[in-house]
Amino acid sequence: MDVTVPAPAAVVRDFVNSFEPQTDEESWGTPAALQQWLADHEYSVGPDGLDALCLQRAKDLREGLRSLLMQHAGHEASHAAVERMQSVLASLAPMTSLGLGGTVLVSAGDTTFDLVVLRLLEAVRRCETAGIWDRLKACERSSCLWAYYDTSRNRSRRWCSMEGCGNVLKMQRRAARTSTGTARH
Ligand SMILES: [Zn+2]
Known part of the structure; x- marks a missing residue:
């Protein structure tokens, strides 16, 4: 476990990072693969199976989040990806928050996806x-897009690695x- 990165x-x-553009490695190739990934990552996976629609919604959620992390790093976010994520969230059963010694999020649904x-x-x-939240970022390089946690003092890291x-x-x-002849200095 990486001790420098807080659990949430x-x-x-x-x-x-379940999708790695650099190696074109998609951990969620099929609904069953997604279900396995979730189980491996300590999500409470219910007995209900995930279908192709769940898989698509999970990917929309992931790419929307990636866009937010890109923005945290000062890169251009994909508005289309954020909108797709928003519509996944809007399609969910209502969620309520309860207080009393800390907020608890409660979902009306209890499917694996919920x-x-x-x-x-x-x-x-x-x-x-x-x-x-703004320390969580994603790399700008289109062949990378790796999500990382910026531990720098002034939160200024823009890429997954400066050397790479x-x-x-x-x-x-x-x-x-x-090449465009606009070079200065
Ligand atoms: Zn990178």
């Missing part, structure tokens, strides 16, 4: 409460500027 941030990070969403929203809420993606993108931008 790790929940969201791992959810987003529980997944509930757990994610709870993790996001805990990140926000702890003031660390950060350098590649900087070189690409330099090359683009040079």
Whole structure:
């Protein structure tokens, strides 16, 4: 376990990193694969199976979250992805929050998918409460898009790694500027 990353941030990070563009590795190839992944990641998976629609909604949720994390890193977010995530959330059974020694999120539904969403929203809420939501970011490089936790003091990290993606993108931008003749300094 990565001790530098608080647990709720790790929940969201791992959810987003279930797809790795760099290796084109999709952990959720089928509804059964998604169900297995959830079980492996300590989500309370009910006996009900997940269908193709659940799989699509889970992916929409993941890519919407990734867009939010891109924005945290100062990159352009996909509004379309965020909208798809919003419509997944809007389609869910109503959720209520109860107070008394801490807020509890309660879902009217208790399907596996409801529980997944509930757990994610709870993790996001805990990140926000702890003031660390904006430390959770996603890399800008289109072949990477890796979600990471920025532990830097001033929360300024823009890429998963400065040596890897950060350098590649900087070189690409330099090359683009040079080729259009607008290079200065
Ligand atoms: Zn990267």
